[in-house]
Amino acid sequence: xxxxxxxxxxxxxxxxxxxxxxxxxxxxxxxxxxxxxxxxxxxxxxxxxxxxxxxxxxxxxxxxxxxxxxxxxxxxxxxxxxxxxxxxxxxxxxxxxxxxxxxxxxxxxxxxxxxxxxxxxxxxxxxxxxxxxxxxxxxxxxxxxxxxxxxxxxxxxxxxxxxxxxxxxxxxxxxxxxxxxxxxxxxxxxxxxxxxxxxxxxxxxxxxxxxxxxxxxxxxxxxxxxxxxxxxxxxxxxxxxxxxxxxxxxxxxxxxxxxxxxxxxxxxxxxxxxxxxxxxxxxxxxxxxxxxxxxxxxxxxxxxxxxxxxxxxxxxxxxxxxxxxxxxxxxxxxxxxxxxxxxxxxxxxxxxxxxxxxxxxxxxxxxxxxxxxxxxxxxxxxxxxxxxxxxxxxxxxxxxxxxxxxxxxxxxxxxxxxxxxxxxxxxxxxxxxxxxxxxxxxxxxxxxxxxxxxxxxxxxxxxxxxxxxxxxxxxxxx
Numbered sequence: 001x002x003x004x005x006x007x008x009x010x011x012x013x014x015x016x017x018x019x020x021x022x023x024x025x026x027x028x029x030x031x032x033x034x035x036x037x038x039x040x041x042x043x044x045x046x047x048x049x050x051x052x053x054x055x056x057x058x059x060x061x062x063x064x065x066x067x068x069x070x071x072x073x074x075x076x077x078x079x080x081x082x083x084x085x086x087x088x089x090x091x092x093x094x095x096x097x098x099x100x101x102x103x104x105x106x107x108x109x110x111x112x113x114x115x116x117x118x119x120x121x122x123x124x125x126x127x128x129x130x131x132x133x134x135x136x137x138x139x140x141x142x143x144x145x146x147x148x149x150x151x152x153x154x155x156x157x158x159x160x161x162x163x164x165x166x167x168x169x170x171x172x173x174x175x176x177x178x179x180x181x182x183x184x185x186x187x188x189x190x191x192x193x194x195x196x197x198x199x200x201x202x203x204x205x206x207x208x209x210x211x212x213x214x215x216x217x218x219x220x221x222x223x224x225x226x227x228x229x230x231x232x233x234x235x236x237x238x239x240x241x242x243x244x245x246x247x248x249x250x251x252x253x254x255x256x257x258x259x260x261x262x263x264x265x266x267x268x269x270x271x272x273x274x275x276x277x278x279x280x281x282x283x284x285x286x287x288x289x290x291x292x293x294x295x296x297x298x299x300x301x302x303x304x305x306x307x308x309x310x311x312x313x314x315x316x317x318x319x320x321x322x323x324x325x326x327x328x329x330x331x332x333x334x335x336x337x338x339x340x341x342x343x344x345x346x347x348x349x350x351x352x353x354x355x356x357x358x359x360x361x362x363x364x365x366x367x368x369x370x371x372x373x374x375x376x377x378x379x380x381x382x383x384x385x386x387x388x389x390x391x392x393x394x395x396x397x398x399x400x401x402x403x404x405x406x407x408x409x410x411x412x413x414x415x416x417x418x419x420x421x422x423x424x425x426x427x428x429x430x431x432x433x434x435x436x437x438x439x440x441x442x443x444x445x446x447x448x449x450x451x452x453x454x455x456x457x458x459x460x461x462x463x464x465x466x467x468x469x470x471x472x473x474x475x476x477x478x
Contacts, residue, residue: 018068019091021107089458092125168279172463214334219300221308248274255328324413361424
């Protein structure tokens with residue numbers, strides 16, 4: 001997408017769609033446009049009950065009265081930063097639905113950070129996954145975005161972050177026949193073209209040699225062999241060091257604890273955690289952020305055959321924790337455990353963040369507008385939640401209540417891989433904590449926010465790529 005800036009009056013810009021932010025002072029905000037329409041625009045707005053409230057929209061054909069073919073009025077309410085970003089997202093999505101290839105966005109003047117976030121929001125709204133649609137049925141993506149602003153400030157950062165989020169969404173949306181452990185590893189290998197990035201793949205033989213019992217168990221029922229993806233980003237001027245861990249279950253049938261058909265339909269999204277950490281790593285490295293990163297992805301298909309892992313099996317991990325299997329559909333935490341143990345070995349790293357579409361319980365608790373955050377560190381929680389707010393991605397802290405560890409007690413192993421019906425998201429996080437040692441750690445359960453069954457806000461149905469920009473913003477803050 002070509003991005004440019006214009007200080008020209010927005011009504012003179014030649015484009016397919018002009019999106020204008022309008023506040024509650026309708027007469028003032030519409031004055032210049034209304035003059036072009038001989039007073040009929042305000043009459044139409046009143047008739048359609050458009051009052052400039054946040055989230056309202058009014059699409060108007062211009063009939064040659066403006067440089068744009070169509071005009072979109074977007075309510076911004078009292079003009080808060082969040083409302084302006086939301087308006088940019090609406091503009092991006094509307095451009096897609098109106099098949100516009102050149103969008104002009106006029107929501108006000110902002111500093112470099114604000115302009116970057118507007119561009120990102122436009123990209124979020126303009127995304128669609130139409131790989132399998134007939135060419136004639138595909139909607140065009142924006143070729144040009146003109147931001148109406150008094151200042152022409154840089155947006156390279158916004159485009160890099162947006163591209164990383166879109167890549168994450170593509171990976172999540174691709175069917176399981178296209179994205180499986182080996183092909184996910186091939187996608188990760190593409191990051192090695194970025195300066196400072198190296199990629200290593202542990203194949204099945206290496207997993208056996210390193211006793212990665214969780215990844216091996218989950219993947220042993222599939223003809224697609226599991227692997228661990230290991231990425232290092234080493235900038236020359238590193239001022240810190242973190243680890244990222246992602247669940248890469250490229251399809252989840254539930255194993256022998258098989259899901260019903262409707263529960264299995266969208267399980268290509270169960271590698272959303274892997275896609276998220278790959279997207280964060282790509283964004284941070286492409287931006288050249290001065291933070292060293294080690295990224296670990298456990299990739300496996302949870303399928304059913306005569307070699308599937310079974311209820312009652314006991315997996316003994318490299319830290320000596322013996323896990324008794326009570327449900328083969330609680331497989332993501334088994335995969336993450338191996339990756340967390342590897343992340344613990346990175347002595348220089350101060351933080352570990354893991355991401356997973358881990359529990360339906362988290363979705364029940366906080367819905368699809370939020371990612372669940374579990375950490376003992378108030379400082380880390382504050383930093384992540386501040387970054388999420390700045391990028392309009394919902395993040396909600398949930399309790400790591402240690403007494404609930406009692407729910408993980410079992411007869412033969414040290415812990416079992418599921419708790420009870422109560423506090424399922426918390427017991428899953430407490431399970432993972434058994435594989436974290438002396439580093440500041442956060443678990444992000446993205447089960448609700450990573451994949452939407454239907455369009456919501458600026459997002460079309462499917463993968464959202466949420467947390468890519470939030471965590472990249474948090475890394476920038478370090």
